[in-house]
Amino acid sequence: MEWLNRMTKAIQYIEQHIDGELTSEDVAKAACSSTFHFQRMFYMLTNVTLAEYIRKRRLTLAAQELAMTDARVIDIAFKFGYDTPESFAKAFCKAHGITPTAARQPGVTLKAFPRLSFHFSLRGDQDMDYRIEQKEAFSVLGKKLHVTCADDENLEAIPAFWNEMNSSGMSDYLCKLSPESKMYGICLHMDMETQYYDYMIAVDTPAASLEETKKFEIEEIPAATWAIFTAIGPVPDAVQKTWQRIFQEWLPATGYEHTGGPEMEVYPPHDDPFDPRHRCEIWIPVTKK
Incomplete structure (x- = not known):
């Protein structure tokens, strides 16, 4: 390949x-x-x-x-x-x-990190549905967490952030500010050298200027071509597994590349995230190579 x-x-x-x-x-x-x-x-x-x-x-x-x-x-x-x-x-x-x-010194023990090699592996045991969509720029309103993917810290910190937002009522509060919006989990300002990025739980910015919005941050999501995937199953396992498959299977097998823009998880508001039938989407900004 x-x-x-x-x-x-x-x-x-x-x-x-x-x-x-x-x-x-x-x-x-x-x-x-x-x-x-x-x-x-x-x-x-x-x-x-x-x-x-x-x-x-x-x-x-x-x-x-x-x-x-x-x-x-x-x-x-x-x-x-x-x-x-x-x-x-x-x-x-x-x-x-x-x-x-x-x-x-003779006989000392040293550690070796071997040269990497990559091998092709046929999988194909599970379909991976996706669609490509164009979307104009839009703004979102919410709260941020500065997190790192070093030692897989993000895999624990982000679910804990969601639990905090839900248990405090902040997620419901955001939904009331923008009742027509879905919930977003957005990876922003990713720096792969340092492994740090911002994770934002957000909704569409309300059209009307509200006093209540001042306690939140606003981010502009640029216009992009998005590859959109559906994750089915309880959060966070279904989402994390879908992320892995996107990078380990889908991107290597297609002519698309990540543009470096924000990545998004898109959740239906008020759904039970632990339901085995729960459905959410992962949006990746892509360009055709």
């Missing part, structure tokens, strides 16, 4: 430049992809960010050089992108549990 070849080329590029200047933009270019789309795909396919993968590969190779050569620690630190021996020693100790100097 095309995506398999592109990912393989990206890994080859990383290995060829692992001891030189290496940017996410250059790696994405090697995969003929936008930087955001490549970083998002890389993380969803490997469960490690691109920056973390490069860091772990460099520390793996640095450990090998320390164990097998007489090169100075400072030279190895500079070779693998560290500005000072101190920053290298700190990162090395965190990765291997010992100092760079100790890595030269």
